[in-house]
Amino acid sequence: xxxxxxxxxxxxxxxxxxxxxxxxxxxxxxxxxxxxxxxxxxxxxxxxxxxxxxxxxxxxxxxxxxxxxxxxxxxxxxxxxxxxxxxxxxxxxxxxxxxxxxxxxxxxxxxxxxxxxxxxxxxxxxxxxxxxxxxxxxxxxxxxxxxxxxxxxxxxxxxxxxxxxxxxxxxxxxxxxxxxxxxxxxxxxxxxxxxxxxxxxxxxxxxxxxxxxxxxxxxxxxxxxxxxxxxxxxxxxxxxxxxxxxxxxxxx
Numbered sequence: 546x547x548x549x550x551x552x553x554x555x556x557x558x559x560x561x562x563x564x565x566x567x568x569x570x571x572x573x574x575x576x577x578x579x580x581x582x583x584x585x586x587x588x589x590x591x592x593x594x595x596x597x598x599x600x601x602x603x604x605x606x607x608x609x610x611x612x613x614x615x616x617x618x619x620x621x622x623x624x625x626x627x628x629x630x631x632x633x634x635x636x637x638x639x640x641x642x643x644x645x646x647x648x649x650x651x652x653x654x655x656x657x658x659x660x661x662x663x664x665x666x667x668x669x670x671x672x673x674x675x676x677x678x679x680x681x682x683x684x685x686x687x688x689x690x691x692x693x694x695x696x697x698x699x700x701x702x703x704x705x706x707x708x709x710x711x712x713x714x715x716x717x718x719x720x721x722x723x724x725x726x727x728x729x730x731x732x733x734x735x736x737x738x739x740x741x742x743x744x745x746x747x748x749x750x751x752x753x754x755x756x757x758x759x760x761x762x763x764x765x766x767x768x769x770x771x772x773x774x775x776x777x778x779x780x781x782x783x784x785x786x787x788x789x790x791x792x793x794x795x796x797x
Contacts, residue, residue, distance in 0.1 A: 546568060546571050546572060547572060548572065548573065549572065549573045549574075549575060550564055550565075550572055550573070550574045550575070551574075551575045551576075551577070552574070552575075552576050552577070553576065553577035553578055554578070555580070555581055557576075558576055558580035558581065558582050558587075559582070561574045561576050561580075561586075561587065562574075562580075562582060562586040562587070565586060565587070565588070566586075573588045573589070573795065574587050574588045574589070575587070575588065575589045575590075575591065575791070576589075576590050576591070577590075577591045577610060578591070578592060578593070578609075579592055579596055579598060584600045584602060584603065585602075587602060588602060589602050589603075589604065589791065589794060589795075590602060590603045590604070591603075591604050591606055591610065591787060591791075592604075592605055592606070593605065593606050593607075593608060593609060593728075593756070594606065594607060595608075595752040595753070595755050595756035595759075596752060597752065604787060604790045604791065604794065606783050606786075606787050607759075607781055607783045607786070608728070608731065608732030608735060608756065608760070608781060608783055609728060609729045609732035609733075609783075610732075610783060610784060610787060611732055611733040611736050611781075611783060611784055612712075612733070613712060613733070613736070614736045614737070614782075614784060614785075615736065615737050615738055615780070618712070618715055618716050618737070634670060634671050634672040634699075635669055635670070635671040635672070635719040635720065636671065636672055636674060636717050636718050636719050636720070637662070637665070637666050637669075637671045637672065637673045637674070637718070637719065637720045637721075637722065637773060638674050638676065638714060638715070638718040638720070638721050638722070639662055639673060639674070639675045639676065639722045639723075639744075640676050640678070640711075640721065640722070640723045640724070640727060640730050640734070641675055641676065641677045641678060641681050641689075641724055642678050642680055642681065642723075642724040642725075642726040642727040642730075642746075643677075643678060643680035643681040643682055643685065643724075643726070644680050644682065645680065645726045647726070647747070647749075647753070648726075648746065648747045650685070650746040650747065652684065652685065652688055654746045654747070655685040655688050655689060656688055656692070658724075658744055658746070659688070659689050659692045659693065660692065661744075661769070661771045662722060662744070662769075663692065663693065663699075663700065664771060665769075665771055665772055665773045666699060666700065666773075667699070668772065668773075669720075669773055671699070671719070671720070671773075672699055672700070672701075673693075673699060673700040673701070674700075674701055674702075674703065674714065674718075675689060675693075675700070675701070675702040675703065676703050676710070676711060676714065677702065677703070678727065680726075686702065689702060690702060712733070715734070715737065715739070718739055719739065719740075720739065720740050720742065720773045721734050721737075721739050721740065721741050721742065722742045722743075722744055722769055722773075723741065723742075723743055723744070724743075724744050724745075724746055725743050725744065725745045725746065725749050725753065725757060726746065728753065728756070731743065731757075731760075731766070732781070732783065735760060735765050735766060735780060735781040736780055736781050736782070736783065736784070737780060738778060738780055739778070740767070740773070740774070740775055740776060740778055741765065741766040741767070741778065742766065742767050742768070742769035742773065743757060743761075743766050743767070743768055743769060744769040745768070745769075760781075763779055764776075764777065764778065764779040765778065765779050765780065765781060766778075
């Protein structure tokens with residue numbers, strides 16, 4: 546019998562609850578994110594603070610938990626990816642989201658983003674790498690390709706048929722731009738020392754707005770307004786801080 550069961554997602558929340566009912570005090574259950582089930586069925590819940598949930602068995606986290614931090618990136622280095630930097634230009638990584646529960650970006654949104662990011666790339670004489678996500682519509686990728694075709698020497702789009710270079714590609718990025726819908730990617734890149742900029746398809750509101758606004762106030766990120774620049778970036782230490790809170794909660 547395990548001492549701890551760690552789960553995440555709605556489906557696994559039910560599994561965790563069932564195992565707790567069966568094993569009772571023989572196991573401690575930890576669920577990551579809002580389980581959408583009564584909290585008393587779990588020993589501990591790890592929920593992003595922007596969800597505004599409080600309970601005696603809830604530990605809030607600044608953004609989502611990350612699979613890595615700056616130190617871990619040393620293990621992700623990849624020679625093939627590092628070869629991109631032969632031109633000695635600054636590498637700008639654009640991590641592109643797309644359709645989500647709050648809104649669906651239009652073709653015009655992708656057009657204006659591509660124009661702005663290309664202009665910013667030219668201003669610092671950099672090299673742009675675009676990493677689409679599964680939520681990025683194929684039609685939008687075609688729009689990006691048509692715009693960047695004239696600037697092929699300074700821009701490349703990672704094809705979905707290629708091996709996903711993430712997170713290895715973070716080891717060569719000098720600037721990171723992430724669309725505001727990608728909360729997990731924002732949380733992960735916020736743990737790095739690389740300058741982080743957030744581009745908005747649509748004006749955010751509610752808990753996402755509060756989350757992004759808080760990180761900007763803390764000096765973790767900047768809003769992308771067509772320019773890229775260096776700044777004294779503070780980084781999140783969500784994993785380390787959460788681990789200390791967990792140990793204290795269980796008296797370890």
